[in-house]
Amino acid sequence: MVGAVVDPEFEAFFDSMFVRAVAVARRITGESAVAEEIASETFVRVYVRWKQLSHDRARSGWVVRVTTNLAIDHVRRKPAPPGLADSGQAADDAVVLRVALVAALRRLSRREREVITLRYLADMSEAEAAAALGLSAGSVKTYVHRGLAHLRPLLAARDEHDVEGRLVLDTE
Numbered sequence: 001m002v003g004a005v006v007d008p009e010f011e012a013f014f015d016s017m018f019v020r021a022v023a024v025a026r027r028i029t030g031e032s033a034v035a036e037e038i039a040s041e042t043f044v045r046v047y048v049r050w051k052q053l054s055h056d057r058a059r060s061g062w063v064v065r066v067t068t069n070l071a072i073d074h075v076r077r078k079p080a081p082p083g084l085a086d087s088g089q090a091a092d093d094a095v096v097l098r099v100a101l102v103a104a105l106r107r108l109s110r111r112e113r114e115v116i117t118l119r120y121l122a123d124m125s126e127a128e129a130a131a132a133l134g135l136s137a138g139s140v141k142t143y144v145h146r147g148l149a150h151l152r153p154l155l156a157a158r159d160e161h162d163v164e165g166r167l168v169l170d171t172e
Helices: 008-029 032-048 059-077 093-106 110-121 126-133 137-163
Strands: none
Touching (some): 032 059, 059 093, 059 110, 093 137, 110 126
């Protein structure tokens, strides 16, 4: 878009959220280049919808939610690591953990998934997550509590020893 005039508010929003979108996507996919592509795709979608989103108080949450969904879709479509099916050996622990986390997140309610993603993948505070989603801080705490209660058995069922110590899901 050579010569296109970009809304200064969009540019400021992009500058404030792009790094966070990349971080969320990287935590889900484990790949920096893919994370940047996913964050870029997210912001293409933001730009297309900017007239509506520019007035939305929860637009930060929208960005993280879209980034999360795109990253989860990428992980689901990604073929199994080479040699896994042939040799029967376990995949790299980080990849296995990431896939397990994505699968577990998909089993949460939409709101639980959004709150858990904002708090733990985007490293937002309760107040930031509340503002991004248009919720009260108390509601964020409730959704975090419920979401973690649902995630723990899902992840523990996969492999209790593999997950413990690598993925912090405690709120204390």
